[in-house]
Amino acid sequence: MTGLLANPRVQAALRLILGGFFVYASLDKIASPAAFAKIVYQWQVTGPVASNLVAVTLPWIELLAGLLLVAGAWRHEAAAVIGALLVVFLLAAASVMARGLDVENCGCVSLARTAAASAWPPAWMKGVGWFLVARNLVLLGAAAALTFVPPRCATATPPSAPGA
Amino acid sequence: MAARVVRTLVIALAGAAVGLLWNALSGRGFALGQSVLVQAGDELVEAPAAKALLDRGALFLDARPRDFWKVSRIKGALSLPEDDFDRAFADLEPRLRRAGGVVVYCSGYGCEASHVVARRLRERGILAAILDEGIPAWQDAGYVLEPGSPR
Numbered sequence: 001m002t003g004l005l006a007n008p009r010v011q012a013a014l015r016l017i018l019g020g021f022f023v024y025a026s027l028d029k030i031a032s033p034a035a036f037a038k039i040v041y042q043w044q045v046t047g048p049v050a051s052n053l054v055a056v057t058l059p060w061i062e063l064l065a066g067l068l069l070v071a072g073a074w075r076h077e078a079a080a081v082i083g084a085l086l087v088v089f090l091l092a093a094a095s096v097m098a099r100g101l102d103v104e105n106c107g108c109v110s111l112a113r114t115a116a117a118s119a120w121p122p123a124w125m126k127g128v129g130w131f132l133v134a135r136n137l138v139l140l141g142a143a144a145a146l147t148f149v150p151p152r153c154a155t156a157t158p159p160s161a162p163g164a
Numbered sequence: 165m166a167a168r169v170v171r172t173l174v175i176a177l178a179g180a181a182v183g184l185l186w187n188a189l190s191g192r193g194f195a196l197g198q199s200v201l202v203q204a205g206d207e208l209v210e211a212p213a214a215k216a217l218l219d220r221g222a223l224f225l226d227a228r229p230r231d232f233w234k235v236s237r238i239k240g241a242l243s244l245p246e247d248d249f250d251r252a253f254a255d256l257e258p259r260l261r262r263a264g265g266v267v268v269y270c271s272g273y274g275c276e277a278s279h280v281v282a283r284r285l286r287e288r289g290i291l292a293a294i295l296d297e298g299i300p301a302w303q304d305a306g307y308v309l310e311p312g313s314p315r
Contacts, residue, residue, distance in 0.1 A: 041273055041274040
């Protein structure tokens with residue numbers, strides 16, 4: 001498994017998927033920080049002022065780390081930042097679920113408040129629940145691989161000819 | 165190893181700094197020192213003060229969707245849902261204009277419905293206070309909800 005994760009092509013794919021996801025996820029929040037602050041507050045993990053600070057800083061950390069991952073610069077460190085964010089998101093989601101709170105839109109990607117029942121994505125994909133936990137665990141696995149597994153060197157030494 | 169930790173912190177701190185600068189300079193920002201739900205003209209009232217108003221006969225309005233009001237509510241509260249404001253307001257307007265005081269509440273924390281309803285009432289010349297943090301604050305202060313009618 002570690003050998004597969006060390007494959008440079010696999011690492012490049014993980015970087016592009018994980019980095020691209022976080023860049024995309026940051027855009028709506030950066031465009032509408034007040035709307036994002038309301039959603040952060042709905043999680044009831046932080047008070048109103050702390051929710052405001054999270055809302056104005058978190059999307060830019062996501063954007064910067066995502067861009068670095070896509071570009072392949074400081075990729076171990078960028079993946080570590082994203083991994084740390086995902087751990088925080090998972091703990092917060094566990095807290096929300098344990099308290100039985102109904103957070104209609106987690107604010108993870110889109111900030112749209114309400115949608116028709118038939119709209120995409122469906123409510124179970126937008127709210128805080130098991131889908132969010134599973135998705136973040138998958139993303140956390142990718143971030144851990146990029147943080148801790150060094151890519152295998154792409155250039156292999158050709159076998160030397162006999163007598164050479 | 166130390167260099168990696170420093171670079172990791174640089175990413176996090178640089179992102180946070182850009183976010184704070186963007187909030188201050190972009191024109192899309194908002195005041196960080198107060199709840200983002202509060203706007204100029206909103207009058208917030210803490211649960212104990214709201215209870216005193218209730219005891220003095222103030223009219224309480226439940227801004228949540230009517231199904232929630234049917235399940236439970238603050239004693240005597242009438243339903244004025246944000247999502248059905250115009251119709252419900254038409255029914256309640258005479259009572260609202262006679263009331264000695266009006267307090268609006270919703271489900272608290274990120275709930276904006278009470279703020280929206282209070283602003284719409286203000287536009288119609290009716291001043292209404294907003295129960296700060298809504299029902300959770302009411303219950304945290306030791307006050308109970310009454311069960312709604314099964315209608």
